[in-house]
Amino acid sequence: MKKELGIGILLLVLCVAVAILNPQFLSTANLQNTSRLVGMFGIFSIGMGLVIITGGIDLSVGSVFALQGIVLAILLTRAHWPWPAATAAVVVGVVLLGVGHGFLITVVRLQPFIVTLCGLLFYRGLARFISNDETRGFGTSSFGLLRPLAAGKLGPVPMPFVVLLVVAAVMAVVLHRSVYGRYLYAVGRNEEAARFSGINTRLVIGSAYAVSMLLAAISGIQLAFYTNSVSPSGHGLSYELYGIAAAVLGGCSLRGGEGSILGILLGSALLQVLQNLVNLLGIPSSLNLAVMGAVILAGICVDQLLASRAKRTRKPA
Amino acid sequence: METTPILNLLGVCKRFPGVVALDNVNLSLGSGEILALIGENGAGKSTLVKILAGVLQPDAGRIVLDGRDLSVRSAADAAALGFGVVHQELNLLDNLDVAGNLFLGREPARFAWAGPLRWIDSAAMVRQSRPHLDRLGLNISPRTPLAQLSLAQQQMVEIAKALSQNARILVLDEPTSSLTRAETYRLLLTLKDLSRQGVSVLFISHRLGEICEIANRVVALRDGKNAGELPHDRIDHANMVRLMIGRDLRSFYVPASSTARRIRLQVRGLRTTAWPDQAVSFDAAGGEILGLAGLVGCGRSELARAIFGVDPMPAGQIALDGRPLRIGSARDAIDAGVYLVPEDRRRTGLIVDMTVRQNISLPALRRFASMLLIRPDRETRHADQQVRMLQIKTPSCETPAMNLSGGNQQKVVLAKWLGMKPKVLIVDEPTRGIDVGAKAEIYRLLRALADQDVAVIVISSDLEEVLGVSDRVAVMREGKIVGILPRSEFSERAVMDLAFGTASATAASGGGDRS
Numbered sequence: 001m002k003k004e005l006g007i008g009i010l011l012l013v014l015c016v017a018v019a020i021l022n023p024q025f026l027s028t029a030n031l032q033n034t035s036r037l038v039g040m041f042g043i044f045s046i047g048m049g050l051v052i053i054t055g056g057i058d059l060s061v062g063s064v065f066a067l068q069g070i071v072l073a074i075l076l077t078r079a080h081w082p083w084p085a086a087t088a089a090v091v092v093g094v095v096l097l098g099v100g101h102g103f104l105i106t107v108v109r110l111q112p113f114i115v116t117l118c119g120l121l122f123y124r125g126l127a128r129f130i131s132n133d134e135t136r137g138f139g140t141s142s143f144g145l146l147r148p149l150a151a152g153k154l155g156p157v158p159m160p161f162v163v164l165l166v167v168a169a170v171m172a173v174v175l176h177r178s179v180y181g182r183y184l185y186a187v188g189r190n191e192e193a194a195r196f197s198g199i200n201t202r203l204v205i206g207s208a209y210a211v212s213m214l215l216a217a218i219s220g221i222q223l224a225f226y227t228n229s230v231s232p233s234g235h236g237l238s239y240e241l242y243g244i245a246a247a248v249l250g251g252c253s254l255r256g257g258e259g260s261i262l263g264i265l266l267g268s269a270l271l272q273v274l275q276n277l278v279n280l281l282g283i284p285s286s287l288n289l290a291v292m293g294a295v296i297l298a299g300i301c302v303d304q305l306l307a308s309r310a311k312r313t314r315k316p317a
Numbered sequence: 318m319e320t321t322p323i324l325n326l327l328g329v330c331k332r333f334p335g336v337v338a339l340d341n342v343n344l345s346l347g348s349g350e351i352l353a354l355i356g357e358n359g360a361g362k363s364t365l366v367k368i369l370a371g372v373l374q375p376d377a378g379r380i381v382l383d384g385r386d387l388s389v390r391s392a393a394d395a396a397a398l399g400f401g402v403v404h405q406e407l408n409l410l411d412n413l414d415v416a417g418n419l420f421l422g423r424e425p426a427r428f429a430w431a432g433p434l435r436w437i438d439s440a441a442m443v444r445q446s447r448p449h450l451d452r453l454g455l456n457i458s459p460r461t462p463l464a465q466l467s468l469a470q471q472q473m474v475e476i477a478k479a480l481s482q483n484a485r486i487l488v489l490d491e492p493t494s495s496l497t498r499a500e501t502y503r504l505l506l507t508l509k510d511l512s513r514q515g516v517s518v519l520f521i522s523h524r525l526g527e528i529c530e531i532a533n534r535v536v537a538l539r540d541g542k543n544a545g546e547l548p549h550d551r552i553d554h555a556n557m558v559r560l561m562i563g564r565d566l567r568s569f570y571v572p573a574s575s576t577a578r579r580i581r582l583q584v585r586g587l588r589t590t591a592w593p594d595q596a597v598s599f600d601a602a603g604g605e606i607l608g609l610a611g612l613v614g615c616g617r618s619e620l621a622r623a624i625f626g627v628d629p630m631p632a633g634q635i636a637l638d639g640r641p642l643r644i645g646s647a648r649d650a651i652d653a654g655v656y657l658v659p660e661d662r663r664r665t666g667l668i669v670d671m672t673v674r675q676n677i678s679l680p681a682l683r684r685f686a687s688m689l690l691i692r693p694d695r696e697t698r699h700a701d702q703q704v705r706m707l708q709i710k711t712p713s714c715e716t717p718a719m720n721l722s723g724g725n726q727q728k729v730v731l732a733k734w735l736g737m738k739p740k741v742l743i744v745d746e747p748t749r750g751i752d753v754g755a756k757a758e759i760y761r762l763l764r765a766l767a768d769q770d771v772a773v774i775v776i777s778s779d780l781e782e783v784l785g786v787s788d789r790v791a792v793m794r795e796g797k798i799v800g801i802l803p804r805s806e807f808s809e810r811a812v813m814d815l816a817f818g819t820a821s822a823t824a825a826s827g828g829g830d831r832s
């Protein structure tokens with residue numbers, strides 16, 4: 001709870017500061033756009049957080065976005081599949097990729113970093129190959145309900161943000177209240193002891209990669225319709241790092257066994273507000289990544305300082 | 318032994334959140350003295366050791382060595398001052414071999430002039446390791462990767478490491494907790510030898526027999542305070558118990574009450590990956606406690622792990638209540654009612670940074686859930702109940718398990734399984750690090766389970782314990798059961814003969830009808 005409080009305050013301070021420096025921040029258009037981005041990034045960051053809690057990592061997310069976007073565009077605009085079929089095919093396919101990652105990690109016992117790094121290379125390459133390295137667009141058609149669901153609004157609120165709230169609520173219950181959630185933390189902290197307690201550690205760890213990919217598939221569809229065209233070499237490039245950053249900022253430890261949904265939510269919101277700040281304050285956009293890196297580092301340093309300070313002051317209690 | 322003290326602790330205090338671990342503790346250690354430190358679980362013994370070792374800093378008090386005040390700020394300080402320390406929990410590196418662990422930080426080097434880039438002379442390291450291992454009777458190659466060793470072997474490597482430092486003062490925190498009689502005996506001999514050469518020893522153990530054998534003096538702690546001491550001629554079991562728990566302890570082992578037994582667990586031709594050439598067969602009946610004895614590395618734990626499904630089982634059949642049982646994982650075993658309390662609490666028994674409540678509920682979590690959601694009230698009630706039953710000393714159920722003393726952590730491991738209505742309960746070193754009072758309570762609980770028709774299998778390196786709790790004892794040597802002794806033939810001698818393979822044939826035939 002402490003960690004979430006810290007980052008929550010940081011987020012609040014940042015919002016207030018940007019709002020004072022540039023009132024544009026609070027304009028409807030900006031709020032809508034920012035919350036849309038928070039939604040898209042938050043959903044897959046939650047999946048990343050789950051994987052990180054089991055002590056793993058998923059580097060393949062960004063490339064999956066590209067592959068998935070390309071395939072979706074081809075299915076809808078070239079093959080003219082009906083939108084429910086195309087969507088289902090893409091989602092199922094991406095989840096199967098996650099199942100494959102889980103299999104390689106838990107049964108073949110390869111390291112998560114290696115498996116998903118290979119995924120990162122492989123899916124990007126595949127995306128470029130099947131698209132002949134050409135950008136694929138969706139045009140202006142709405143594909144039934146698909147575009148409204150992925151990129152529309154519910155009242156004034158962008159759909160991705162609505163979906164994020166639903167996903168976060170469900171995942172918060174799963175992670176913090178369910179048996180499965182407790183098992184996720186247990187395998188992340190001591191896989192061997194978890195196994196001796198009768199937990200099917202392979203299933204628990206493997207499923208985390210599948211769930212991560214399911215959430216990535218949802219984000220991926222939203223992202224594809226947000227950009228409305230998918231460039232196979234640039235779409236989603238290094239987005240997995242945003243997910244990792246959000247999770248870590250939000251209190252997930254890369255050693256596993258730590259983290260919360262609220263923290264991940266705040267972490268992804270913070271990252272988007274930072275982006276927004278760079279844009280609104282007229283900081284050269286080439287500095288974008290540098291600002292983000294610096295703030296994440298500062299945030300984690302402050303967190304570490306507070307933690308060790310709390311330890312020291314507690315002693316004579 | 319009357320010598321002037323070389324080490325004095327004066328008024329040492331240490332607090333943790335919610336606990337006063339040490340309250341004004343005084344202690345003196347003479348040159349060449351073997352001083353035993355005793356006390357119940359959580360009395361503060363390990364805290365004192367950690368302060369001497371520079372791992373913890375005292376809140377108040379003085380450490381006086383050779384008449385000079387000093388502060389031990391780090392483990393390196395302690396080593397430089399001539400302290401050799403064995404902590405209660407192992408501190409070895411899994412990714413090194415035995416020799417690498419023994420000489421960690423002081424590896425023999427070639428090209429010493431190259432400073433940090435000097436080469437580790439691994440041939441010399443291996444050569445120099447040998448005598449240290451031999452001295453303790455540890456028959457393993459110095460090149461064995463640490464991860465392949467059993468808990469007891471690792472503990473011996475840790476002891477060898479401390480002995481190899483030529484320390485003036487040896488501080489040993491429960492060094493024998495997983496050693497069998499034979500290894501313990503060699504260690505005690507070595508310690509006596511060293512003390513004759515002027516080395517002082519601070520020795521902690523819950524096995525009071527060992528203390529009677531070697532201690533020159535006994536100091537007791539109770540709730541972090543000095544609780545008195547015993548000079549050499551007054552050291553005996555009863556006096557030590559009285560000092561530790563403040564009262565006498567009656568009826569240590571509880572005898573079996575029923576004789577009507579039916580076979581519950583049948584094991585036939587079971588082979589383990591550790592001893593693939595040996596097929597093990599035995600029966601365990603409801604209502605009885607079956608002991609498994611043998612030397613370190615004889616395959617008892619491997620057998621238990623194979624039955625519980627956490628290790629692969631290359632061959633063999635297991636039947637429960639006459640019905641064949643297929644166990645492919647711990648989950649299968651648990652669903653069938655076959656439980657294992659593993660020996661290594663840090664690695665396999667506990668998730669140390671989870672809370673006491675979360676640890677206790679873990680194997681039975683589904684029982685505290687409805688619709689797959691955990692019901693916190695049920696979970697907490699169960700954990701509270703177990704904590705009370707085993708008298709686990711903890712500020713609350715929400716304390717991380719790692720903040721508990723070693724013996725109390727062990728009780729948490731037991732608490733996970735005892736409350737789950739077993740059919741077959743295998744306990745591997747159930748009382749490792751547990752104090753005498755709590756041991757008696759655990760024996761009573763095991764007997765109560767047996768009386769409810771549970772087949773209880775006790776693996777223990779403490780021979781006295783095995784003979785005390787069991788109704789039959791199976792002795793293992795090099796992966797096979799070499800004899801099963803009924804109660805009428807119990808004696809330390811008979812078990813040791815079987816374990817070592819000396820005077821074999823007559824003893825083995827005694828009860829070994831199912832070898």
Ligand SMILES: Nc1ncnc2c1ncn2[C@@H]1O[C@H](COP(=O)(O)OP(=O)(O)OP(=O)(O)O)[C@@H](O)[C@H]1O
Nearest residue numbers: 333338358359360361362363364720721722723724
């Ligand atoms: N890091 C810690 N944080 C909080 N409390 C602690 C910590 N370490 C020890 N304690 C508490 O201090 C008390 C003394 O613990 P200590 O480990 O010294 O006991 P001990 O005498 O070695 O017991 P045992 O025989 O079980 O090993 C215990 O109540 C324990 O819960």
Ligand SMILES: [Mg+2]
Nearest residue numbers: 362363405723
């Ligand atoms: Mg201790």
